[in-house]
Amino acid sequence: MSRPSSLTPSPDVEVPGPHPSAPPPGTELGEHYDGCFGCGEELENGLRLRTRVGEGVSVDTEFVVGPGHQGAPGLAHGGLLSCAFDEALGALGYLLHQPAVTARLETDFKRPVPVGSTLFIHAWCTGVEGRKIYAKAVGRLNAPDGPVAVEAASLFVAVGFEHFMSNGRPEDVRRAMQNPDVVKAARAFEVNP
């Protein structure tokens, strides 16, 4: 399927490698913020997604679909599936050492995702042009090589620390940065160099 041009980098753009400080393949990335709906470990109603570093600028994220994630009876809600992809695609910014936020996210739902299944999401960077980070992702049912259920393409835009300070709640940003686990897991995220 052809993509709208805003989700596709120029043909001659180079696909970057991971930043030298990025964690090696196989590393499990911790939560980037305990209040994050996608990855916050203690958030009661969050997705609590776990993400591992893959080869190059890629990650693998597992979404265990539970009863709290339903749209239709017994089936995952499309918005929550999009959220899981947003989280996985967002993790690529950490491998590039570049805080970034979602500007566009397109999801193609190919097949229903039942409650009780695990969606294996593989996301990878397809190019970086200035502040624009392009990426794609595929989600497979119940195994890394299972049938494709969801595909996504995204454009993230790199932002500085001030994006969070001026648009979010500074006290929450400061609190997040005081958590040694957030800093340790840092996910290659240098917001305060």
Ligand SMILES: CCCCCCCCCCCCCC(=O)SCCNC(=O)CCNC(=O)[C@H](O)C(C)(C)COP(=O)(O)OP(=O)(O)OC[C@H]1O[C@@H](n2cnc3c(N)ncnc32)[C@H](O)[C@@H]1OP(=O)(O)O
């Ligand atoms: C601090 C500790 C906390 C931890 C933080 C963890 C962070 C991770 C969180 C992870 C959670 C998961 C992730 C989440 O959920 S992130 C949450 C959801 N996303 C947002 O809230 C983002 C809201 N949007 C914005 O803030 C601004 O619009 C941004 C920053 C994105 C751009 O506004 P800015 O004024 O800065 O830049 P610009 O307008 O000059 O655009 C720059 C370039 O980009 C192109 N462009 C822009 N938009 C679009 C578009 N829609 N389609 C196509 N293209 C678009 C634009 O044409 C231009 O291209 P070019 O002219 O250069 O060629």
